[in-house]
Amino acid sequence: MTDVHHLSQATHDRLSAELEHLTSHGRTDIARKIQAARELGDLSENGDYHAAKDEQGKMEAR
Template sequence: MVERVFPMTADGKQQLEEELETLKLEKRPEVIERIKIARSFGDLSENSEYESAKDEQSVLEGRIKQIQEMLKYAQVVDATQAEADEVAIGKKVVFTEVGEDDPEEYIIVGSSESDPLSGKISNNSPIANALIGKKTGDVVSIATPGGEFDVEILEVTLAD
């Protein structure tokens, strides 16, 4: 059996631990109470409040199991172990597409922390996957579903 590994930053692991605690200590009791109240309405076969609460409970328990699995196999990556100018999980990378002037900036994180709208991209994304291990000044070819393009790495720093 292949053991799954979830690389993540120390901050990402802490956020997952906090989310798990909130789900177990706050959200779970709220949903259980909603189910109790809905049961008191009688006939469960036509009770939309009950069905809604049961659906919410199912989603909640699924998320709890998912987080527990990620934490069980979490591998906290120490970005300081990579060379100072080397792209790695936990590092911020600034690059420009060759022929363009506008720099793009991303923080490379584990997939459990990915939040592209906040500038955090998964180490499994095509961009991060191509950049990891490369250094400042390197020109890297990135293959995405939308096509291939080249970027030049301008700066690599530890993420804040």
């Protein structure tokens, strides 16, 4: 059984804009952070790399 959720046009527009931002700018920004952290060397103890990967996971789950 599926649940039906009704949205106002304003909510739909806001969510659509958020999705557009996340898929265009969000992914690009996080990819840059991951690349910069990789350039620092050893990933096993690289806090910047792990933080960027966590941020990427949260954004993708969004």
